[in-house]
Structure formats: structure tokens, C-alpha cells
Amino acid sequence: MTNGSSAVRSDLRKKRRFSKLEQGYMGFILILPWLIGFCIFKLYPFISSLIYSFTDYDLFKGAQNFVGFENYIDAFTKSKNVKALQVTFAYAFMTVPLKLIFALFIAYILNFKIKGVGLFRTAYYVPSILGGSVAIAVLWRALFKSDGVINTILAMLGFDSINFLADRSWALFIICLLRVWQFGSAMVLFLAALKGVPEDLYEAASIDGASKSRQFLSITIPIISPVIFYNLVTQLVQAFQEFNGPYIITNGGPRNATTLISLIVYNSAFKDYKVGLSSAMAWVMFVITTIFTIIAFASQKKWVYYSDDDGRG
Template identity: 50%
Template sequence: MLVLTLYPFVNALVISFTDYNLVREPNFIGFENYVTLFKDADFLSTLTATVKYTIFTVPFQLAFALFIAYILNFKLKGINFYRTAYYIPSLLGGNVAVAVLWRFLFQQEGFINRFIGLFGAAPIPWFSSVNGAMAVIVFLKVWQFGSSMLIFLAALKDVPQELYEAASVDGSTRFYSFFRITIPLITPTIFFNLVMQMVNAFQEFNGPYLVTGRGPLNATYLTSMYIYDNAFKYFNMGYASAASWVLFIIIMAVTAVLFATQNRWVFYSDEGN
């Protein structure tokens, strides 16, 4: 923890106030890196792309994970196999082979365009349009819903069955019970998954880097990729460290807002006792 996390974390803050290229000794320049960052159109563009990516990815991923977890909570034949199968994408999502497969699926003559062509739709220029490139990496992240699904599944199993039975006696439909019983009781789990997936989305690197790169007009050039380029391509380590700390502060700010507003919609079991 000290060597691999805390030391690099603090050291990055120190380096962010220097001009450092990994070769010569760091030269202290104060807040110059931070001032330059907010005048850098490329950096601001990556922040916009990262926020857009997060806004699209997190809600869709959580909704899809909850939907699959709800289905897998039923007692079905071979259910353990399906639970394992649905979790596998989360293990393979950052794999280079998966990135190659994903590019093949969404290329102009790929499987996705051939499939939608069966319904008479024109091929979509996934990698040559701004929205198409963003959609490709969003789909890839949503596809990696396994971790959230398992956590949702555990939460669903903790919901007392007596509540569903009582609601059924009162004439409640399964759809109504889901939104009036299930959702309120698992809001702490929804909150946990929301925070974790939001943090992960802001730091996403593998998918966009391997599948779309910067994308057309830098549409998929996320802040994590910008930090990587400055640190390991241009050897501007001080500037990259400053960018990483700005990203950290943004993540902390968004997390703080989520924690500040959780009392309005998150219901814990010990409340009101």
C-alpha cells in the first residue's frame, strides 16, 4: 500500500509543481503546469470527452447490470452457468484480443452493420463519426457489467421474500413490486455501484486506447489517454502529474456531490428504527 499507492500518489503531487522529463533533475516551477493546463484546448477537450463518456456509460451499465441480475435471481435450470457466462466479459474487457474483436465487429463491413442491414438500415460509420466512435467504446464498457451484476445479485438475494408475498396478496404486479419494493431496498447497493463505476469511467483507458484511439476529431481522446501521452510519449512528467491531480480533484468533487445527495434517495435498513 505504501510503496505502490501512497508514495506514487504523493510523489505525483510534488512532481506536478516541477518541469521534469525523467532524465534531468526536476525543476520547481510552482503552479505553471496547472495554469497551462486550463489554457490547453486539448486538455479541456479531453475533460469534455471524459465527462460525456461517463454520463453515457455509467447509467446504461448499471441499468443493464441490474436487469440481468434480476433475471439471474430466479431459480432457473443451469443458472450457475449463466451467472458465470455473464461475468466473463468483465474479465476480458481490457484484453487486446477483445479490442481487435470489437474493432472487427464495428468496422464498416463488420457484423454489426451486416446485422442492422438485415432490417434495411444503412451501414453506420462507427469509427469515422464522432458519435459513432463514442458509442463503440460506450458499448464496450456497458458490455463489461459483470462486477456490478454480481453485487446487484447479492443485494437482490437479501430482499425478504415475505415482502413480495405480502405485495402479491394485495394484488401487486411483479413490475410494481420491483419499483416499490426491490429498488428502495437495494438503493445502498445502487449507490455503491454508482460511485465505483463513476470513478472507473473517469479513469478509463484500455478500451478507448485499444479500440478507437483518439477517434475522429479527438472524440474518444479521454483524459487518462492525455496523461499517458504526456508522461510516456512526450516525457513531460510534471505536466502529466498536474493533469492527473486535476482529474483526481474532479473525481473527488463528483463523489462528494453523490455522498451529499444520497440522503435524498438512498434508504438504509437501520433508518427509522
């Protein structure tokens, strides 16, 4: 009996010990594969690129000299790099608002009870799945070339054709348009948020005589503002990292009109072999993205409303 109860106690102690181990290390063990991947494929390149950005690292010759801030000075003084910075800002500031407005507009329409709405939702979401692919970028170029489908339609309607790919302003616009066209994922999030807006608020507002536009501005927008904020941040980050569209559709042309920073990063490293400069440009892009993200987070106190007790995030 005594032996039996001591064995049970010993078992319990073991289980308790294992349970403590489980509590202390099991979580860590479970995330270990991810952690290893993160350290090798994210953290190491991240830190290396920072170090390389202060050297004259050449793709073939490696880093031979420490050059201080020379690459960063080049990033802000060489005309090609300065132009790329300007184009990237123009791209981001054109793409993000257009995409958010368009996604919200379509989500608003699809929130109505209309026949075949499921089909429309699917149709509008599909470009998001296809959008980043090389094939779509090639298709986009075919659509907008001088004798492409868009110009054929313009000619049929009696308009002059537009050289979309070769005109500096139009070229940037069609690159933006490709990104705006991929509004599906933002739209789905807006749609989910719109469905969460309580109907009784609209009813109360209607009784008080508020118009539809007033209801939209004073009820819908504040309530879905957390989702607007989320979409704003993610779209901003994506816009600053855009590569496929300008690389495949215009290759940065004409006359660098669509050369974004990401293209400079690629071209410097793999065409000119200047990995040091490329790393510096990547860090410039990272810092810019971080600054805008911080600004967005700081500004949310003024316009984003959460349903917490204090009503603010």
C-alpha cells in the first residue's frame, strides 16, 4: 500500500515536472522551426545588408573597403536615385488612396442585397489572386501597347490613340492602375467591416433625418476606421515594395519614369554588381516605409475608433 502510494506520488511529481517543462519550453520548441527560418532568411540578410551598405561590396569582388555614408550620399544625390525616390513617392501616393477608395466603393455596393452578389464578389476578388503574377504584367503590357486592346477601343470610339508605355505620365499611371485593379483583398476586409456596422444606427440616423451620405460619413467611416487603418498600412508597405509591375511592363522606362526604388535595388546589385549601393537603397526604402508606418500609427489616435471602453486605440 505504502509502495503503491509512493509510486503514484512519484508519477504525479514527474507529470508536474513535465507540465512545468511544457509550460516553460514547449511554446519555444514549437516556434523553433519558424525561429530558425527567421534568423537565417530574414534576420541575417537584414543585418548583413546594413553592414554592406557601408562598404563598396561588389557582387563578384565582395566588400573591399569601408566607405562610410558614401552609398547613402549617392542615394540622395545621384540624379537616377533621386528620380527613383520621387517616382516611388508618386507611385505610393497615387496608388494607395485610389485603391482604398475603389475597394471601399465596390465593397459598399456589394454590401447591398443584390441578385448574384456572390458571383460579383468572386469576380472582383480574382484580380487580387492573379495580380502580382508575371503573366498579368505581360498581359497588362499587351493591353496598353500602341496597338493594344485599349488603343483599339479608343480608336473605335473615335479618340486618338495614346502611347501609354512610352509617355512618361501615362506609363506611371498604368503601373499604378495594375495595383489599383488588385483591390480584391482590401475589398473583402471592407466588406466584412461593413457587415459589422449595426443596422440600428442607420435606422436611428434616418429617423433623425440624416441623408445617406451623412450616414456614410458619420456612421460607416468611423465604425470601419480600424479596417481602413489596417488597409492603409498594409497597402502603403506593399506600394513601397512594388517590383513586378514596373520591371515587367516598362522595365523602369521610359526615361526612368517608372523606376521605383525596388528597381534601383535590383539593378544596382544584379546588373551593375554594386551590392553596397543596392543595400543602402534597400535601407532607405525600409526607413521611408517605417516612417510612414509610424506616422500612420501616430495619426490613428485622431481618426481611428475602436470599440474598447475608452473608445480609442
